Amino acid sequence: MKKLAAILAVAALAIAGCGGGGSDSSNEPIRFWHAMGGPLGSALDELVGEYSTTHAPIESVSMGKYEALSQKIMAAVAAGGPPDLAQCYEAWAANLIDNGSLAPISGFLASPKGLSEEEMADFWPIFLEASTHQGQLWTFPFNKSVRCLYYNKDMFRAAGLDPERPPRTWDEYRDYARKLTIDADGDGRPEQYGFASQITASMFENLLVQNGGSLLNADETAVAFDSPEGIEALEFMTDLLVRDGTSRVSQGFEYQNEFLGGRVAMIEGSSVTLAFLGGKYTFELGIAPLPAGKVDAQLVAGTDVVVFKTSPEREAEAWAFVKWFTEPAQTARWAAATGYLPVRKSAMTHPALQAKMSDHPGLREAYAQLERAVAQPKARGWYEGRTILERDAIEPVLRGKAEPADALRAAAAKANEALAES
Amino acid sequence: MPDREPVSPLQRGRWGPWMPWLFLAPAALIIFTFRILPIVSALGVSFFDASFGKVRGFVGLAQYQKLFADPDFWQSMGNTLWFVAGSVPLSVGTSLLFAMMLRRGVRFLGLYRTIYFLPVVTSFVAVSMVWKLIFHEDVGLANSVLRVFGGHGLHWLSESTGIFELALARFGVDLPTWAEGPSLALVCVIIVSAWRGIGYNVVIFLAGLQNIPEHYYEAARIDGAGRFGIFRNVTWPLLTPTTFYVVVMTMILSFQVFAPIYLMTGPPVGGPLGTTSVIVYYLFEKGFDAGGNMGYASAVALVLFAIILALTLFQRKVVEKRVHYA
């Protein structure tokens, strides 16, 4: 048995092991893998195209979705030939750092083509904090966003609510949803819902930090979402989404459609959601910061960019693109086109962004949430831990299969195992 | 299989002995490199810790131990079994029924066959997309039909509750979790998958029915057999080889279901609550998702292989012997 296994293993290794990195391909364009589709993809391709003609060619490859991007990165790393650049979540980075796939950004910063201290001070500190792993900058802020509230001002007016005063507290959130729900024929299927959402950990995560809780403990060795604050947050989410009967829980991003179609009064989205709503609504759109909990806090969402270890020349070329992309002019245009946050403070004064904020006055306040933002966890096992949180706690509770406290505790136990294993 | 002595005169001359190998070479090269080598190495990789791609070392059966200890694996396996148990009778039963009706020399036989076969030439991607829309809770056709008949509308693809539970809930019966049955979401995928394959099976059944000699029917009729008697004593036994073939092929294909799951369910795929995650999706997720563990995924692949191999051998050895000469 063992001998057979050994023979088979040799065959397998012969296939798997002989993979080269393809390092002789230095004249090929820098390959950038990302997950930007639709309007985001077009915006990115425009900037990449500009860089390619004025500086050096970049080959931009969209995987469409983050799941697919992660799959492709992992598969390529596994087989020994990653791209040069890729978008990357905090929790993916830990794995990539550990297995030696990345070139640290700190290394580039110190080089002559790096960034001065002044320039570094222009980046929002929260972004740099999110990019720091084990005391070094391993990733660089690329497309960061915050969650905000989108609402239909016309429906606010019709319900007798002040369209310029969106809900500001959790209690108001539920109260507004109730007032905005209309079930004229009384069949239990409202014609208009106050609120709609898909089942997602993102909403819970923000409620949790707003309630004074946190996802992981301070040294990121165990989860902390099953705290009393967490249970309270999930109770609130269940009230708003299910128990009150004022919300629709939709599959995937369908809730955006229902919002656009005028069947839902409020939705949560990231600042980027605006790019997907753009030009498709026939009502007056309101944008506001999320209603606050006990603590006025926000999780930063979105991804960073990482440079993969290839050859010094290719790595330097890849960094040159990242540096260019995060310069105030580019990051401002990127933000204006997509709704992502400009990664540098000075970009806020760029005409493109100013114009956008005067179109949507609510954006200014939504962007200001950045001042009170918290970074996503970086623990290696968190990617899996978050999946467990979503699948084993949020989803069963919202589908009425479990109670918040029990589900969070069970998910916490399982997520802790995943954290310990990683 | 008719086997005849090959003809050798073609092989005369200096090149004779090499001639067949020259003709075989292109196919053999491809098949050995791209089928046999990957199949063999899949077995090899499953004995290694290939976590995150790097082959770290021999772990023996550890991947299998981990696999069998993972409740998600068992859930996927359970879902797959429900999928097979649902789609095989649905697809085979419906297609047999249609074939029986079509066989009796009905008018427009060709037209019906053309229509029933239409989904077979349509890609699963497009098929899944339109059915996902039909099962849409809010603007879907399925619910609007239910509501016309005074029903309440169902959650279809986002319903994680088992169908037995759903069916009995209105009578106040609350089943234990293990008896709930497949989720309504999985049943939706079963329906779509059967819908796409029925036309194929109808054509095969029609061919099988055509092969039953007319004089058996005449003899049965002379004996005064009724319609059901004829089916029981003539059609069914003589059609058994075809039926077995169709059942086993449908089973093998059902164990490999992927596209409609990937395209119709979720997000996340396999949802709601993991009730539509099947074995091939589990393999895809573990092998290519974050933390992508190719050794682990290869272990899943081999479990799937073991099941399909068992089915194939069952068909080849047991069924062919028993059924043909029964």
Next chain:
Amino acid sequence: MKSLRRNWAVHLMLVVGAISFLLPFYWMLNTSLKGPTELALSPPSWWPAMPRFENYPDAWHAVPFPRYFLNTILVAGSIVVGVVVTSGLSAFAFSFFRFRGREGMFNTFLSTMMVPEPVYIISSYILLFNLPGGGRDGWIDDYSALIVPWLAHVFSIFLLRQHFLSFPPDLVDAAVIDGCGPVRFLFSMVLPLSKAALTTVCLFTFINTWNSFLWPLVMTNSDSIRPIQVGLAFFASEQGTEHGLMMAAAVFSIAPLLIAYFFAQKQIIESLTHTGLKG
């Protein structure tokens, strides 16, 4: 009288069956012509009140669909040619030659048919990645990964061999007496007599390649290589909420095969179900 009523029942069921097979196609078409306002209607409308034909060009230009089509045609075309050549040659060897290891070889070929694609897809990925040539990732995200592994098809070999074995033995004798070598015999006698079998092979190879999904999903990364099914699936997940555009894309992605089916339905049905006829 009784049988007449029963006939009516049979016809009714057949018609209901036909409707249930056609309805989703109609729904695809119906939805593909609806604008945003109509798409939000609940219950949905049975026909588009204000047909929005722009959905088609909009979908066509939203992602590089022309490129996806071109890729699919290139891949499926190459595979059809390759499969015909490799299967023709090897089936010829298996049928008309006597050599040591013939049965062993044939059985080895056949045994690979028992292994379904998901079983070897992971190790195939690793193998293709490490093959020289192609792009920077070896053969991954390259046409070669989509084409080369599928250039031989065991079932086609089996099918052609069955057909070749049905030739009368005299045929070979006559050919040899005429001074025919094997190559000339293959091209001037065997292949011309096998047009139907070769058509079968071509049709199912083309249709299966056109509709294949898991393999190209795993093996491609970029739009420039992606075939239509994967492109369509990505389009569906990216534009998941734009039902009109999605259905328009679904319609034009299935149209080529459906048109072919309309003209050659008999051959296509026979081709795809040929396995069944062998029991």
